[in-house]
Amino acid sequence: MIKKLLGGATFLFFASSAFANDCAVTVESNDAMQFNTSNVVIPASCDEFTVTLKHTGQLPKQSMGHNWVMTAKADGQAVATDGMSAGLDNNYIKPNDERVIGATEIIGGGEETSTTFSVKGLSKDEDYMFFCSFPGHIGIMQGTVTLES
Template sequence: MQRFKLLAGLALLSVATFAQAAPNCTIRLKGNDQMQFDLKTVTVSASCPAINIELTHAGKLPANAMGHNVVVSRTADVNAIAAAGIQAGLAANYVPKGDARVLGSTPVVGGGASTKGKLTGKLAAGGDYTYFCSFPGHSGIMKGKLVVTP
């Protein structure tokens, strides 16, 4: 009986360890009318076969006045992508079409709406990545660090 309890305890411990070690494959953010994401850092795993992006706009203002999206890129490319996004306009979700520097993005949404996107490329563990909103004027403060673990 004692041996059974010990084995059952070890089995539960290994399941709990596995559950904690499961890789995070989703970037899940909330934006608001104050041009803020709810998280300053998000961690995902480089082992994920795909990384999903989920955005909920918790504000009330419409997309043309205070729209938000999520764009993921290397940190060094943020300013250039944001500038090119302004030129692309709202119809293109403020994301330059076909720009290889954009690793993933979501459409622009207004208050009360949610949207999803995917990362199109593989991320390297330890790489220098940023997520940001490319709506004009937002990328300077509405951004965060994307940490990629092995």
């Protein structure tokens, strides 16, 4: 949009969404074991996608840590179960687990982290999910990942 101001000066104004990164999203988590969204949409134009996770709570990661993990929906529960024995030092994800598409580290209250992963090989015919792999959290903290056509 072009605006003319007093004195004849012309300025170009753009809606903020014109500069928004469509290949990134911020997801918040809290001390009540909740994500602020139940669906993450990845546009078809993206080769890579970045998820930033913010923990808006106050509890430390040892007692109420959260991460953001993406897998095929069919793999989610098994990845979370296998991750329990991997421990906090491995962010409750089995090392080198090929079922994990993208994952952040475990963070506590007031912390933020992000992950960037390739979406080139993902299929629109597959169902994907995201969840927190901290032990016991997947039951409540999960959602869907939608690939746009």
